[in-house]
Amino acid sequence: MNYMEITRGQWIIIILLTLSFIATAGFIAFATAAVLSFGPAYLYLKSIRNAEETDKEPWSALQTVFIWGAVSGVFYALILNSLGGSIVFLYSGNDADLTFILTAIIVAPIVEEFVKPLVLFRNVSVKGEIDEVEDGIVYGAACGLGFGATENILYGLSEGAVSSGLLGVIIVVALRTVSSILLHLTASSFTGYGISQYLVKGESFSVVVKYYLLAVLIHAAWNTAAVLGSSLILIFSILLAIGGLEFSKRRIRELDLEGSNILPQSLRAENNREDWWNASKDKWANKSQTQTSNTASPIFESGTESPASSMFQNIDWRQTLGGIFFLFYILSSIIF
Numbered sequence: 001m002n003y004m005e006i007t008r009g010q011w012i013i014i015i016l017l018t019l020s021f022i023a024t025a026g027f028i029a030f031a032t033a034a035v036l037s038f039g040p041a042y043l044y045l046k047s048i049r050n051a052e053e054t055d056k057e058p059w060s061a062l063q064t065v066f067i068w069g070a071v072s073g074v075f076y077a078l079i080l081n082s083l084g085g086s087i088v089f090l091y092s093g094n095d096a097d098l099t100f101i102l103t104a105i106i107v108a109p110i111v112e113e114f115v116k117p118l119v120l121f122r123n124v125s126v127k128g129e130i131d132e133v134e135d136g137i138v139y140g141a142a143c144g145l146g147f148g149a150t151e152n153i154l155y156g157l158s159e160g161a162v163s164s165g166l167l168g169v170i171i172v173v174a175l176r177t178v179s180s181i182l183l184h185l186t187a188s189s190f191t192g193y194g195i196s197q198y199l200v201k202g203e204s205f206s207v208v209v210k211y212y213l214l215a216v217l218i219h220a221a222w223n224t225a226a227v228l229g230s231s232l233i234l235i236f237s238i239l240l241a242i243g244g245l246e247f248s249k250r251r252i253r254e255l256d257l258e259g260s261n262i263l264p265q266s267l268r269a270e271n272n273r274e275d276w277w278n279a280s281k282d283k284w285a286n287k288s289q290t291q292t293s294n295t296a297s298p299i300f301e302s303g304t305e306s307p308a309s310s311m312f313q314n315i316d317w318r319q320t321l322g323g324i325f326f327l328f329y330i331l332s333s334i335i336f
Contacts, residue, residue: 010071025157029169036173037152041066041145041181044245048141048185051249052134052256061129062142068119069146069188074154076115077147081108104227109219113212116143116184117191133196134255137248140192141185148181179238183222186244187215193251218244 006014021030045066049056084107089099117140119126130136155161156173164171194211197203222240225233 006067006071010067013071013075021153021157025162025169029157029162029166030153032166033153033156033169033173036170036177037149037156037181038070040177041149044182044185045142045145047245048138048145048249048252051252052138053253054256055132057129057135057138061126062139064123064126065119065139065142066146068123069116069143069148069184070150071146072119073112073116073143073147074150077108077112080111080115084108084111101227104223105220108223109216112147112184113187113191113215113219116140116147116188117195119143120192120195127199130196130199132255133193133200134252136192136194136196136199137189137252137255138192140188140190140195141248143192144184144186144188145181147188148176148184151184152176152181175238179234179241180222180226182241182245183219183237186241186248187219187222189244189248190215190218 018030021033025033045062049059049062081103085099085103088102088107089096092098092102120130120136120139120143121127126139130139152173155176156169158172161168161172190211191208194208197207197211198205222237225237
C-alpha cells in the first residue's frame, strides 16, 4: 500500500517552523518542548493501537495520519482560526478580550475538529484501511495526537512560557501533555467513529456530522474551562482528558470483540472500489496471523533518480507559498 507520509510541502513547513522556533526560543527550549510533546504522543498512539487486539492498524498508515495532524492540520487551523478571529474582532466592536473568548470557545473548536480528520477522507490509502468500525476511532485519535503534539510546542514556546526560562517551557508542555493533547485525541476519535460508521456500515453522511458536532461540543467545553482558569477546573479537565483516553481504548476493545462488516463495494466511490476491496481482503486474510511490525514507506520513492536530482521537479508551489506564509504568521505572532 502506498501511503503519503511527508510531502515536500510538509517538509517545508516543518523546516521553516523548526528554524523559527530555534531562532526565537533557542535550540534547548525547542528540543525540550519537542521531546516532551512528541514522546508521550507516540506512547499514547501505541496504547490506542494496541487496544485493538486483532487486525492492528499498520504503523505506516498511522504515521501518515499523525503527520497530517501535526503539520497540515495545524497549518490549516492557524490560518482559519486567524481568519475567524479577525471576523469576530470586527463584529465585536474591536473588543480584544471578547474576541479571545469567542475565538477560543467557538471558532477554534469548529475549525480544528474539521481540519484534523480530513485526512481520513483525503488519503485513499488510509481510507482503504478503515474496514472496521473501531478503525475510525484509532485513526481519529492518531490525527488528534499529531495536532495536539505540535500545538503543545506552539504554546510551550510562546512568549509567556519562554520568558519564565526553560522551567516555564517544561511546565507548560508537561501540563498540556496530560491534558489538552488527550482532549484532541478524544474529540477526534468521536469524529473518526462517525466516519467509520459512514464508510463501514454505509450509514448516511449525517452520522459524520453528528459525531463532528459532538467533538466540537467537547472541545468547546474544554476551552471554556481553560478560559475560566480555576485550579479545580484545571484538575477536572486533566482527569476528564485521561478518562477520554481510557474510554476510547475501551470502546476500541469492545468493537474489536464484536467484529465489523467490511463495507460493500457498492457503497464506495467508483474510483476507489478496487483499492478498498484489495485492502479489505488483505486485512481479513491476515486476521488470524500474528501482527508483524510495519516498516514505514520511504519518504522518496526509489528509482533511477536520486532525491537531490528530483527535488525541484513538480514542486507544489501552493504548498511552498503556504509554508512561507506559515513562517511569517508564526514569526509575527511571536514578535508582535
